Amino acid sequence: MPDSKRAGHVRHGLPEPGTHGIADARSLPDESFEAGWSSIFLAGGLKERLLQTVASNLRLRATVPFEALPLHGVVLLTGLPGVGKTTVARGLADKIARVVGGLGPWAFIEIDPHALASSSLGRSQRSVEELFGQLLEEQAQRGPLVVLLDEVETILTDRAALSMEANPIDVHRAVDAALVGLDRLARRHPAVLVLATSNFADAIDPALSSRADMIVQVPVPDRDGRRAILEHTIASVAAAFPGAKQLLDRAVLDHAAEVSDGLDGRRLRKAVAAACANEHCDPERVTSADLYAALQTMAEQ
Structure with missing residues (x-):
């Protein structure tokens, strides 16, 4: 129906x-x-x-x-x-x-x-x-x-x-x-x-x-799954903070998916939030380096 x-x-x-x-x-x-x-x-x-x-x-x-x-x-x-x-x-x-x-x-x-x-x-x-x-x-x-x-x-x-x-x-x-x-x-x-x-x-x-x-x-996401989760999360952040759109670059997402091996969906989304807590404390100014660092930190915890 x-x-x-x-x-x-x-x-x-x-x-x-x-x-x-x-x-x-x-x-x-x-x-x-x-x-x-x-x-x-x-x-x-x-x-x-x-x-x-x-x-x-x-x-x-x-x-x-x-x-x-x-x-x-x-x-x-x-x-x-x-x-x-x-x-x-x-x-x-x-x-x-x-x-x-x-x-x-x-x-x-x-x-x-x-x-x-x-x-x-x-x-x-x-x-x-x-x-x-x-x-x-x-x-x-x-x-x-x-x-x-x-x-x-x-x-x-x-x-x-x-x-x-x-x-x-x-x-x-x-x-x-x-x-x-x-x-x-x-x-x-x-x-x-x-x-x-x-x-x-x-x-x-x-x-x-x-x-x-x-x-x-229910498995831990594979590379394609991690990429999709990161893209979905970043797009939601960028809808409110347009400066974050730079993280939706294909190369950025591809690399982020590679370095986040082993992370579950919850930790992937939290890593995006952690990236936004950059030195400027401003999601508008989040960079790919912030994202990679947050994913690395999350993977080490």
């Missing part, structure tokens, strides 16, 4: 952020999520394959019985900090709301897993059960839903790696409750998509990985 026909759709009755572990709740599509998706540069058409797979799976889940095709609607995004996993997840949520039509207005809910964890015996399990069994269940009944579980290892920790300390029984039960909740959502609500991110893939319980329809390792 075209964006123009979906833009006016608003999902009412969303939970208030700050309650029941909810970090964010909004209707989709969302312009800020769309902008974030556009700012992410992944090699090999990874973003496009991710979108195509998720959209296809949603259509399959709507028509093929779960017993024949056990798709859980779970996508797991792993990778180092700073590569853009959360931005990819939010952008994917926006894209799905634009691409997969005919289901009604979409909603997005982001979970703060740390708010569900508790040092009080039994509370983690109850919090997880309330989240999946009540809040998400109610939202799924109202229409299509995307759930983001950032730092998913916090609530779906690998149980085999746990020591018998710090309320281990409660942790085990909380993981069990989350898995049961995911299974229930998958069977009852084929228009629910769960996006999970983690910096520590080895810390995730294998039972979650086995439920994931797609596991994607």
Whole structure:
């Protein structure tokens, strides 16, 4: 369905952020999520394959019985900090709301897993059960839903790696409750998509990985990706400070991409900001030397 026909759709009755572990709740599509998706540069058409797979799976889940095709609607995004996993997840949520039509207005809910964890015996399990069994269940009944579980290892920790300390029984039960909740959502609500991110893939319980329809390792950008990120960031700065346009010179961008090997997207963008903090403290007077020095410093940290 075209964006123009979906833009006016608003999902009412969303939970208030700050309650029941909810970090964010909004209707989709969302312009800020769309902008974030556009700012992410992944090699090999990874973003496009991710979108195509998720959209296809949603259509399959709507028509093929779960017993024949056990798709859980779970996508797991792993990778180092700073590569853009959360931005990819939010952008994917926006894209799905634009691409997969005919289901009604979409909603997005982001979970703060740390708010569900508790040092009080039994509370983690109850919090997880309330989240999946009540809040998400109610939202799924109202229409299509995307759930983001950032730092998913916090609530779906690998149980085999746990020591018998710090309320281990409660942790085990909380993981069990989350898995049961995911299974229930998958069977009852084929228009629910769960996006999970983690910096520590080895810390995730294998039972979650086995439920994931797609596991994607978001990589550190290659040379072309670094160049695209730098160009995007510098162009945004130059829109406000025209003097920075000199950094958009092809030779400058090419060299900057070469000397920034190993930097993730977040650090690349911060390096542009650091370059602007030159001896003049003036982004209008930033030079290529400032940029190269900032990238070098960032790489050494």
